[in-house]
Amino acid sequence: MSAIKFCLAQLNFKIGDFEGNTAKIADTIFNAKQKGADLVIFSEMSVCGYMPDDLLDYPWFVEKCEQSLEAVAQSCQGIAAIVGGVMRNPKKGRLLQNVVCFMQNGRIQQTIAKTLLPTYDVFSESRYFEPAQETEIIEFKGHKIGIAICEDIWDIYNDFEYKISPGTILKELGAEIIINPSASPFHLGKQSLRNRVFSGQASRFDLPVIYANQVGIHTELIFDGASRVINSNGEIALQLPDFKESIQYIEFKDQQFQSSNTVPIEPDEIETLHSALIFGIQDYFKKMSFKKAVLGSSGGIDSAVVQALLSEAIGADNVLAVLMPSQFSSDGSIQDAKQLSENLGNTFEIIPIKDIFDQYTSSLASIFEGREFNVAEENIQARSRGVLLMAISNKLGNILINTSNKSEMAVGYSTLYGDMCGSLSVLGDVYKGQVYALARYINRNEVIIPQEIIEKAPSAELRPGQKDSDSLPDYDILDEILKLYVEGRKSKDEITMEGYDSQVVERIVNMVNANEYKRYQAPPIIRVSSKAFGKGRIMPLVAKFQ
Amino acid sequence: MSAIKFCLAQLNFKIGDFEGNTAKIADTIFNAKQKGADLVIFSEMSVCGYMPDDLLDYPWFVEKCEQSLEAVAQSCQGIAAIVGGVMRNPKKGRLLQNVVCFMQNGRIQQTIAKTLLPTYDVFSESRYFEPAQETEIIEFKGHKIGIAICEDIWDIYNDFEYKISPGTILKELGAEIIINPSASPFHLGKQSLRNRVFSGQASRFDLPVIYANQVGIHTELIFDGASRVINSNGEIALQLPDFKESIQYIEFKDQQFQSSNTVPIEPDEIETLHSALIFGIQDYFKKMSFKKAVLGSSGGIDSAVVQALLSEAIGADNVLAVLMPSQFSSDGSIQDAKQLSENLGNTFEIIPIKDIFDQYTSSLASIFEGREFNVAEENIQARSRGVLLMAISNKLGNILINTSNKSEMAVGYSTLYGDMCGSLSVLGDVYKGQVYALARYINRNEVIIPQEIIEKAPSAELRPGQKDSDSLPDYDILDEILKLYVEGRKSKDEITMEGYDSQVVERIVNMVNANEYKRYQAPPIIRVSSKAFGKGRIMPLVAKFQ
Numbered sequence A, B: 001m002s003a004i005k006f007c008l009a010q011l012n013f014k015i016g017d018f019e020g021n022t023a024k025i026a027d028t029i030f031n032a033k034q035k036g037a038d039l040v041i042f043s044e045m046s047v048c049g050y051m052p053d054d055l056l057d058y059p060w061f062v063e064k065c066e067q068s069l070e071a072v073a074q075s076c077q078g079i080a081a082i083v084g085g086v087m088r089n090p091k092k093g094r095l096l097q098n099v100v101c102f103m104q105n106g107r108i109q110q111t112i113a114k115t116l117l118p119t120y121d122v123f124s125e126s127r128y129f130e131p132a133q134e135t136e137i138i139e140f141k142g143h144k145i146g147i148a149i150c151e152d153i154w155d156i157y158n159d160f161e162y163k164i165s166p167g168t169i170l171k172e173l174g175a176e177i178i179i180n181p182s183a184s185p186f187h188l189g190k191q192s193l194r195n196r197v198f199s200g201q202a203s204r205f206d207l208p209v210i211y212a213n214q215v216g217i218h219t220e221l222i223f224d225g226a227s228r229v230i231n232s233n234g235e236i237a238l239q240l241p242d243f244k245e246s247i248q249y250i251e252f253k254d255q256q257f258q259s260s261n262t263v264p265i266e267p268d269e270i271e272t273l274h275s276a277l278i279f280g281i282q283d284y285f286k287k288m289s290f291k292k293a294v295l296g297s298s299g300g301i302d303s304a305v306v307q308a309l310l311s312e313a314i315g316a317d318n319v320l321a322v323l324m325p326s327q328f329s330s331d332g333s334i335q336d337a338k339q340l341s342e343n344l345g346n347t348f349e350i351i352p353i354k355d356i357f358d359q360y361t362s363s364l365a366s367i368f369e370g371r372e373f374n375v376a377e378e379n380i381q382a383r384s385r386g387v388l389l390m391a392i393s394n395k396l397g398n399i400l401i402n403t404s405n406k407s408e409m410a411v412g413y414s415t416l417y418g419d420m421c422g423s424l425s426v427l428g429d430v431y432k433g434q435v436y437a438l439a440r441y442i443n444r445n446e447v448i449i450p451q452e453i454i455e456k457a458p459s460a461e462l463r464p465g466q467k468d469s470d471s472l473p474d475y476d477i478l479d480e481i482l483k484l485y486v487e488g489r490k491s492k493d494e495i496t497m498e499g500y501d502s503q504v505v506e507r508i509v510n511m512v513n514a515n516e517y518k519r520y521q522a523p524p525i526i527r528v529s530s531k532a533f534g535k536g537r538i539m540p541l542v543a544k545f546q
Helices: A018-034 A053-057 A059-073 A166-172 A190-205 A269-287 A301-314 A331-344 A354-363 A375-396 A406-411 A432-442 A451-455 A475-487 A492-497 A502-514 A516-520 B018-034 B053-057 B059-073 B166-172 B190-205 B269-287 B301-314 B331-344 B354-363 B375-396 B406-411 B432-442 B451-455 B475-487 B492-497 B502-514 B516-520
Strands: A004-010 A039-041 A080-088 A096-104 A107-113 A137-140 A143-147 A177-182 A209-213 A215-218 A221-224 A228-230 A236-239 A246-253 A256-258 A293-296 A319-323 A347-350 A399-402 B004-010 B039-041 B080-088 B096-104 B107-113 B137-140 B143-147 B177-182 B209-213 B215-218 B221-224 B228-230 B236-239 B246-253 B256-258 B293-296 B319-323 B347-350 B399-402
Touching: A004 A018, A004 A209, A018 A039, A018 A059, A018 A080, A018 A246, A053 A059, A059 A080, A059 A096, A059 A107, A080 A177, A096 A137, A107 A137, A143 A166, A166 A190, A177 A190, A190 A209, A190 A228, A215 A269, A221 A269, A236 A246, A236 A256, A269 A301, A269 A432, A293 A301, A293 A375, A301 A319, A301 A331, A301 A399, A301 A432, A301 A451, A319 A331, A319 A375, A331 A347, A331 A451, A354 A375, A354 B354, A354 B375, A375 A399, A375 B354, A375 B375, A406 A432, A406 A475, A406 A502, A432 A451, A432 A475, A475 A492, A475 A502, A492 A502, A502 A516, B004 B018, B004 B209, B018 B039, B018 B059, B018 B080, B018 B246, B053 B059, B059 B080, B059 B096, B059 B107, B080 B177, B096 B137, B107 B137, B143 B166, B166 B190, B190 B209, B190 B228, B215 B269, B221 B269, B236 B246, B236 B256, B269 B301, B269 B432, B293 B301, B293 B375, B301 B319, B301 B331, B301 B399, B301 B432, B301 B451, B319 B331, B319 B375, B331 B347, B331 B451, B354 B375, B375 B399, B406 B432, B406 B475, B406 B502, B432 B451, B432 B475, B475 B492, B475 B502, B492 B502, B502 B516
Parallel strands: A004 A039, A039 A080, A143 A177, A177 A209, A293 A319, A293 A399, A319 A347, B004 B039, B039 B080, B143 B177, B177 B209, B293 B319, B293 B399, B319 B347
Antiparallel strands: A004 A246, A080 A096, A096 A107, A137 A143, A209 A228, A215 A221, A228 A236, A246 A256, B004 B246, B080 B096, B096 B107, B137 B143, B209 B228, B215 B221, B228 B236, B246 B256
8 A cells, every 4th residue: 555645734724714714725735735745634624713603603604614615625636635614514403514525636525524513611513513424434545544523533531421432433444544633722731631632542443643733813712733643552653833833744654654753842831821821812913913912010910921921922012011000009019010111121101090080089979978988999990990091002002901810800809891801811711820930930031020029919909008818818729729619610518628718618619609790791811721711611690609 | 081280380490599499399389289280380490590501510500400309309299290400411421411300209200301402592502411312201190291391392493403303202102292391581573483383383293282481581581481381273272471470270181271361462572672671670680689770871862761671670769870971962961861860760960071081181191192082082981981880889789780782782882891881781682773662662651761862863972963873874774784694694795685785784794793802791681682692692703704
């Protein structure tokens, strides 16, 4: 049997940009042909991007998708390709199918639909697609190739078990290789999970596996690439980089993949988190055609880390920091914030909010008369800052970036329409403890974030002498309780049994529940954990919680 | 064969309130027994309320659900009941099933799972549930009773067709009646859709159908009740009221239902819309334990209609109207807003925003220098009002109610963090044309909303002499284009072919697409159409639209 030279195309697609996406695919096929490749593999739903959500309910969207697949097929002369897209379901059931097309001789030769449709967390494929009813094999250059689309190879790696194992069926049908075109989003720990899944499945089926992931962001989701080729013994023969486009070639000969490629060493968690957030910001700005950002710079750790990440992602020249001290801001905080902007080379503006605050309280005096300073006055400060930042954004065109972290988003220690404003939340899935770790990582070579910002006790500075620890437990305890509740879905009793004070647990869990309404109106959050606030966590607002 | 006396229990459940829900169910069973009923029918997922969303991912939640079903079964001595809930799936597949339990002699006799799991629009049942693998019949008093849970009887009434027809299988198994415990949310036109479905299916299977719906709101969704009993000839033998709890009895004898009940005449669309919104507000306040509301009263039609609805729903004493005129507000608007509050008997406060606005522009002077008045200044006004309203809400505890309508939410003619603030949007699914119709309906007996408010040209009053019609087509045209795009999912070309100006269509559709980011952060919207903004319409933010 003849060898096959595969081209693995890990590309960045934009949802609904049929013209751009098909041009990119056709170019890649053209170049791969020049390099003597036999078969080019693209990721899941390449022509339309993953995931168009309810754009799939629009017939014109699906028609464009089908037309794009037809158009791309015409490029496949003297070379073959596997290209993902969406097509109408020709039979009874849901209207669409998530498919890959095997293209050769200028046309679509076979269309293979996805069998297992992920419908949990950020996935809702059963909302749109009818699962494949049968499994077929592709015959290519004397070899039998099996296609398992993304989830199709994850049959035994979920909380629940699927009732069908597409890999097992492909093996029975005589497949010699499994190709797995994917749109697999990143979260911390996903890489080692993939190691387990791909090596496990390759060994289980005794077949080599080619995992072709997409790369790029779609609002909350980061697709990290890191495509790979695994031999049937479970060993990685080739791994593509994460967080960038890459096109690589590999030969399949004597039933295995030949590669001299060394597998990259996996970076540690904070380095990965840092890369993910930088990429998340960068690709968001690029795909939205945004250039400049604005953020509120308080002299606290959260805004400092966001400011540093933004500066790296879109360039220090493009970041405008706005310092908005109130009468409760410490001199230290203002100094620290100025120092940070200087260290980063960002433009900064100082707009004290005392006069605005006073104007509000004076306008509200008759209504507020006889009532004590409380959360109302605290929130006026946070919201005045929101108004200023949005005014600057509206006037100058800089995009407001949110600086809230996951811990405070969880317990509602943030002001709706105040510091919760923004087009994108960079740290909304990053716990406070991880924010500190990011700050130390950012400072790994030189002091970028002033040490004072990292060392001082966290405070919202919305009333005299306020400290986060006045009303919250220490962040290391808070973060652990939150992880157990939000990600681990433990009950109060179960969390207490892990060794936490029952009153603290009670209070924290109640705070999380009581603040669902705030998160309902939060900006989109870059997802870096396996359970982020946002589209992957749908909670009722009107409910009695535990 | 002996007759069966059914009790149809249309009740209002709260999500996660296991104690309250089970007490209500047990009381109903107790009372029904006193009245000689044989079998009490409750709605879908009664013990936990529909729909708990990702609370279902918490094992403790599911355990409580199972325990509640067991507890309720103990009340069934000398009487039987059909009670909906959630249970763990004992087999491979998704972890849970959506079930109803047939209870008799103090225990659960049979558990029947749902077969068709709605996963479109506001439904995402495939996210949680494994469908039923087999269909069984309940034997009761010598009769064969079939259970079809909610969607199970809607097999041929969707955009797509399900591949299984549970009703057909029940008929084949010898069912004499189909009982359909449901959690079927309201939208305009749903009642006539249900007429078609229930009469159609009863006739198709030649079987009587009992439809037992829940009543009550869960954030966005209104469950309207309107439970009914249909004879096998498709005629309605009994219909329960909509928008309130109701318990009624009916006898099944000689293979049909005996009833002297006259079916209520269906009210017209605006009357139904009015009732739905009143109920939506009322039950939201009740379930959230809110008492008082605050809203911004501009003298425009939207806030006037919301203020009148609120006054009727929660009582005029509980509504605080805040007039916040700027230098661009007309005297007429202020007078009209005052007159409205007086007509309704609401307390009102007047807080001019000019000084606050001036303070902002003065604080921003150096940044804004040399740039013209634009959307930035317009938004400062809207956002200053948002800050004032939220401050009053924070200080007095009145809940801020949003007043944006669907037409402006669609095209982004509303300010994020400004007039888009609020805990609940009353009109976010009501087109501008419907807002006017509501105003006329509210004034049907006496002038509540001053005629000037209804007659004057709509204006945001954020710059001198501004009118909505400066930048938008007339609302009757706008509404029709929006319906075709948002609800009809037509393409620009298709909308133009329906007789609209292609440039207007282009502009409106682009505005809808460009404002997805605003709606992402909008408050929950009471759903009254078949396609509302919110959880039933999931759109990507980073995308190239048509």
